[in-house]
Amino acid sequence: MLNIENLTVEIEGNPILDSLSLSVPAGEVHAIMGPNGSGKSTLSYTVAGRPGYEPVSGDVTLDGESLIGLEPDERAAKGVFLSFQSPVAIPGVATMNFLRTALNAQRAARGEDEVSSADFLKVFRTHAQTVGLTPDKLKRPFNDGFSGGEKKRMEMLQLALFQPRFAIMDETDSGLDIDALRMVGRVVNELRSPDRGFLVITHYQRLLEHVRPDRIHVLAGGRIVHSGGPELAAELEEGGYEQFTAEAA
Amino acid sequence: MVGAPITYTAFEDRLFSGLPEGEIAEALRSRGLPGRRTEAWKWSDLRAALREERAASVAYAGSDPASPLEPEGALVLFCRNGEWDLPELPDGVRVSLDAPRPTVLPDADLASLATTARVLTIEVDGTFGTPILIRRLSDGSGTHADRVSLRVAPHGRATLYETHEITGAPFPNSLTEIVLGEGASLTRLVVQPPASEAVLVHTSLLDVCEDAELNQSALTLGGALVRHENRLVQHTDSRVRLDALYKLSGQRHCDTTTHVDYAGTGAETRQLVKGVALDRARGVFQGKFHVDRGAQKTDAQMSHHALLLSQGASVNAKPELEIYADDVECAHGNTAGALDPEAMFYLRQRGLSEEAARGLLIDAFAGEVLARVGDEGMRAQLERLFREASN
Numbered sequence: 001m002l003n004i005e006n007l008t009v010e011i012e013g014n015p016i017l018d019s020l021s022l023s024v025p026a027g028e029v030h031a032i033m034g035p036n037g038s039g040k041s042t043l044s045y046t047v048a049g050r051p052g053y054e055p056v057s058g059d060v061t062l063d064g065e066s067l068i069g070l071e072p073d074e075r076a077a078k079g080v081f082l083s084f085q086s087p088v089a090i091p092g093v094a095t096m097n098f099l100r101t102a103l104n105a106q107r108a109a110r111g112e113d114e115v116s117s118a119d120f121l122k123v124f125r126t127h128a129q130t131v132g133l134t135p136d137k138l139k140r141p142f143n144d145g146f147s148g149g150e151k152k153r154m155e156m157l158q159l160a161l162f163q164p165r166f167a168i169m170d171e172t173d174s175g176l177d178i179d180a181l182r183m184v185g186r187v188v189n190e191l192r193s194p195d196r197g198f199l200v201i202t203h204y205q206r207l208l209e210h211v212r213p214d215r216i217h218v219l220a221g222g223r224i225v226h227s228g229g230p231e232l233a234a235e236l237e238e239g240g241y242e243q244f245t246a247e248a249a
Numbered sequence: 250m251v252g253a254p255i256t257y258t259a260f261e262d263r264l265f266s267g268l269p270e271g272e273i274a275e276a277l278r279s280r281g282l283p284g285r286r287t288e289a290w291k292w293s294d295l296r297a298a299l300r301e302e303r304a305a306s307v308a309y310a311g312s313d314p315a316s317p318l319e320p321e322g323a324l325v326l327f328c329r330n331g332e333w334d335l336p337e338l339p340d341g342v343r344v345s346l347d348a349p350r351p352t353v354l355p356d357a358d359l360a361s362l363a364t365t366a367r368v369l370t371i372e373v374d375g376t377f378g379t380p381i382l383i384r385r386l387s388d389g390s391g392t393h394a395d396r397v398s399l400r401v402a403p404h405g406r407a408t409l410y411e412t413h414e415i416t417g418a419p420f421p422n423s424l425t426e427i428v429l430g431e432g433a434s435l436t437r438l439v440v441q442p443p444a445s446e447a448v449l450v451h452t453s454l455l456d457v458c459e460d461a462e463l464n465q466s467a468l469t470l471g472g473a474l475v476r477h478e479n480r481l482v483q484h485t486d487s488r489v490r491l492d493a494l495y496k497l498s499g500q501r502h503c504d505t506t507t508h509v510d511y512a513g514t515g516a517e518t519r520q521l522v523k524g525v526a527l528d529r530a531r532g533v534f535q536g537k538f539h540v541d542r543g544a545q546k547t548d549a550q551m552s553h554h555a556l557l558l559s560q561g562a563s564v565n566a567k568p569e570l571e572i573y574a575d576d577v578e579c580a581h582g583n584t585a586g587a588l589d590p591e592a593m594f595y596l597r598q599r600g601l602s603e604e605a606a607r608g609l610l611i612d613a614f615a616g617e618v619l620a621r622v623g624d625e626g627m628r629a630q631l632e633r634l635f636r637e638a639s640n
Contacts, residue, residue, distance in 0.1 A: 048598050049598075050594050050598075051590070051594065071597065071602075071603070072594060072597040072598050073597045073598075073600050073601055073602050073603075073606075075598075076597070076598055076599060076600040077600060081598075082598050084595065084598075087595065088589070088591050088592050088595050090592050090595070090596075090610070090613060091613065091617075092612070092613025092614065092616040092617060093609055093610070093613045098596070098599075098609065099599070101601065101605070101609075102596070102599040102600040102601055103600070105600040105601055105602065105605065106599075106600035109600070141613070158599065162599075162600075
């Protein structure tokens with residue numbers, strides 16, 4: 001499904017990702033854990049195609065097709081979804097109008113029919129309830145006046161709405177209380193399927209108690225320094241990243 | 250100070266020779282048309298824009314275009330190349346076309362020039378529920394002027410919509426004088442669709458008496474050189490909203506200049522001006538609140554925010570507060586910048602093309618000004634006009 005091969009990314013001349021390779025097969029959830037500044041967000045931005053995060057070398061493919069060189073919206077239409085670490089608020093942009101336009105733009109790019117307002121509203125309301133966002137919040141401009149937690153709920157609402165082929169969740173758990181973490185687990189677990197993949201970036205073990213990963217990778221110094229099964233989360237919690245970063249150095 | 254005599258441009262030569270002798274002719278001849286060297290016009294070089302020979306406009310040749318604003322049931326007054334066409338009038342309003350009343354207005358050369366035009370006087374008593382729409386249609390490549398004087402009686406209410414619908418490359422010069430009597434209220438909307446070849450100067454002089462209320466919004470899409478100048482006097486406890494929105498592309502230029510004098514206590518002013526400039530367009534904002542020593546408890550806020558969407562686009566802004574009273578709340582803010590790259594990436598990650606994402610953010614930026622237009626129908630028409638102008 002998602003294959004990252006020898007990916008090297010420099011930001012303003014500084015190497016951030018250093019020949020990183022990683023493969024997430026369809027149907028699996030992989031987690032990336034790593035210390036601050038290890039390149040976790042750069043990885044997510046590079047896969048999603050953020051301007052300024054073009055790789056120096058290497059490739060990222062989804063189902064064998066390279067994503068490098070595609071516009072962010074083209075990647076979105078191919079099914080790449082990024083749940084942002086710090087989602088923006090966009091005053092003046094009506095939430096439902098934006099999300100319906102975005103959904104239909106993706107569908108149009110894939111040659112699918114437009115979703116009518118009525119159908120959209122029905123689906124949207126169901127997901128809003130699942131993630132715990134009240135109707136008055138959804139009438140506001142996008143994320144306007146939302147708390148950190150509410151913004152993360154809005155990210156999960158969109159994950160459920162867009163039903164992407166491959167989702168990257170960049171520290172979705174930061175700033176969430178226990179109930180919200182459970183909600184994230186519910187949304188992700190419901191979406192897990194043989195033809196969908198997830199890359200969950202996190203600092204803590206606690207999210208992985210709700211979203212059990214197939215593999216865990218330790219990212220340090222811009223490369224994967226260690227990989228293991230779900231039990232790795234507890235090891236990291238116990239012994240910190242040093243045991244593996246020292247090994248890499 | 251006596252400077253070197255001015256060498257008139259071809260246009261000035263013809264203009265000044267045709268002016269009736271008097272103070273206006275004298276004042277204009279001594280200064281020439283305002284331009285780069287005139288402080289108040291330094292970013293809008295009218296003299297250069299009007300360098301070429303330009304005759305008086307001939308009769309309006311085109312057919313009337315569809316109005317950019319369609320207020321329901323409005324009383325529509327047409328002014329075609331400076332010639333008025335008056336309809337039958339309903340009760341509650343008096344309209345007359347009067348002889349020119351030449352007066353020299355300090356610091357308002359161009360307004361002075363328009364005082365040579367006949368005066369369309371509109372008087373509204375009590376509550377005149379019918380909105381008044383003044384459609385100024387201009388074409389050709391000549392010059393013409395018009396002058397409107399609106400008086401709203403004490404405690405009266407009125408709604409005035411004005412459009413400048415220009416084709417070709419004329420130079421229309423408009424003067425609107427408004428007196429809001431004590432406790433009166435006026436909603437005013439000025440709309441100017443794009444006119445790439447035209448030069449337009451519209452000066453408005455507004456006297457807002459005690460307890461009166463003015464809610465004004467302008468949407469302008471610019472021209473070769475366009476200037477909307479509003480000069481207000483606010484009296485005790487008057488309330489004014491003085492908003493404007495501009496969107497300029499190509500090489501269009503728009504200058505929004507406002508000057509508010511506070512002649513009483515406790516007046517309130519809210520001014521929000523926002524603009525979008527693309528390609529090689531230029532936006533100009535000059536705002537001044539002049540608070541006299543006696544104008545205590547004045548509460549005035551001025552904001553100008555511009556989006557610069559191309560390397561070649563530019564905005565010049567000069568927000569000024571001149572305060573001589575010690576118990577006032579006055580503030581101004583001014584920003585210019587590009588679209589937020591974080592927001593752009595977010596929208597595109599969700600599937601919007603670059604063009605769609607830009608459009609959404611530009612509309613959102615402008616939305617703050619348009620949201621302050623009280624009438625929902627008019628707001629929708631302004632949103633459409635704004636959106637249809639190229640991004």
